[in-house]
Amino acid sequence: MHVGLLYSRIRRDEKLLLNELRDRGHEVTKIDVRKEQFDLTEPPESFDGLDVVVDRCLATSRSIYITRFLQSYGIPVVNSHETADICADKAKNSLALADAGVPTPNTKVAFTVDSAMDIVEEFGYPCVLKPVVGSWGRLMAKIDSESAAEAILEHKSTLGNYEHKVFYIQEFVEKPGRDIRVLATDGEPVAAMVRSSDHWLTNAAKGASVEEFELDDRAKELVKQASDAVGGGLLGVDLMETGDDYTVHEVNHTVEFKALNDAVEADVPATVVDWLEAKVDGEQSLAEVSA
Amino acid sequence: MSDTITAEDPLSGEEIELPADVEVGEIIDSPATGAELEVVSLDPVTLEEAPELEEDWGE
Numbered sequence: 001m002h003v004g005l006l007y008s009r010i011r012r013d014e015k016l017l018l019n020e021l022r023d024r025g026h027e028v029t030k031i032d033v034r035k036e037q038f039d040l041t042e043p044p045e046s047f048d049g050l051d052v053v054v055d056r057c058l059a060t061s062r063s064i065y066i067t068r069f070l071q072s073y074g075i076p077v078v079n080s081h082e083t084a085d086i087c088a089d090k091a092k093n094s095l096a097l098a099d100a101g102v103p104t105p106n107t108k109v110a111f112t113v114d115s116a117m118d119i120v121e122e123f124g125y126p127c128v129l130k131p132v133v134g135s136w137g138r139l140m141a142k143i144d145s146e147s148a149a150e151a152i153l154e155h156k157s158t159l160g161n162y163e164h165k166v167f168y169i170q171e172f173v174e175k176p177g178r179d180i181r182v183l184a185t186d187g188e189p190v191a192a193m194v195r196s197s198d199h200w201l202t203n204a205a206k207g208a209s210v211e212e213f214e215l216d217d218r219a220k221e222l223v224k225q226a227s228d229a230v231g232g233g234l235l236g237v238d239l240m241e242t243g244d245d246y247t248v249h250e251v252n253h254t255v256e257f258k259a260l261n262d263a264v265e266a267d268v269p270a271t272v273v274d275w276l277e278a279k280v281d282g283e284q285s286l287a288e289v290s291a
Numbered sequence: 292m293s294d295t296i297t298a299e300d301p302l303s304g305e306e307i308e309l310p311a312d313v314e315v316g317e318i319i320d321s322p323a324t325g326a327e328l329e330v331v332s333l334d335p336v337t338l339e340e341a342p343e344l345e346e347d348w349g350e
Contacts, residue, residue, distance in 0.1 A: 008342075010315075010316040010330075015314075030315070032316055058348045059348055061347050133347050134347070134349060135348065135349020136349050255350055
């Protein structure tokens with residue numbers, strides 16, 4: 001197959017994928033999104049002859065627009081625009097999970113400091129304030145007191161980007177010092193790890209230690225439901241343990257997997273490429289049937 | 292056969308070693324300065340300081 005890989009940075013994650021694709025003899029076209037221009041009707045030449053495009057854009061804004069353009073051009077893209085649009089925004093992400101009946105932390109959104117303060121008071125301390133767009137644990141605030149809440153909300157309200165005036169406030173989940181990251185392809189787990197830290201943020205990007213995690217049936221069920229809720233694809237589903245169950249706090253759509261690949265026995269890039277091959281085969285068969 | 296190649300660190304001017312299989316767009320950590328560098332061309336390998344992290348970057 002001929003795969004286009006959209007990128008603005010080739011990290012170890014992209015390199016693992018590229019090497020796996022090339023080792024299997026697939027043709028790969030790397031597309032640096034910084035150099036492309038997108039017409040309303042005609043795709044750029046770099047997209048000629050591609051069977052599938054894998055979106056590995058680091059910038060959420062680029063990911064959302066380019067997947068939409070590719071959808072208009074009729075070029076298959078992983079993940080889809082719908083999935084990117086939901087996963088890129090924490091409010092949409094939470095809504096999709098709640099709509100699908102997937103347990104997710106209690107969350108409220110408000111647009112003024114006063115309304116946000118009311119939510120904080122209702123949730124009590126600590127609670128968590130997150131930017132609706134962002135990743136790797138950046139700009140997340142655990143609010144421990146009223147004075148901290150006032151200061152953080154005031155700071156956010158004066159930041160330049162309008163998105164900081166969307167106050168996304170979440171109950172604080174007492175997790176056992178760790179959370180679970182599951183990499184899944186259309187809801188089928190590829191591998192899972194726990195990320196442990198003494199810090200309340202347990203992102204691998206924040207230096208959490210990681211080790212392989214064996215999913216039980218309930219976790220597998222939630223991963224499938226969470227994946228379906230956002231439209232499926234190659235996803236990173238984040239769960240927290242809540243004693244006798246789990247809660248899914250978010251689903252990531254341009255998921256990183258280098259830390260996972262190092263932590264688990266499964267060959268993550270090989271499994272992802274297996275899935276891509278099956279996806280392209282499936283779409284080609286479908287096209288032949290309908291031709 | 293060598294598994295490494297050399298290129299000039301654009302920040303320090305030092306010659307630094309890189310894996311031989313680097314490709315355009317790849318981000319490497321400079322062994323000279325620790326800064327993130329981007330491979331912008333091959334043959335010869337040319338490096339530039341990688342773009343700074345932006346707010347909407349992530350997973």
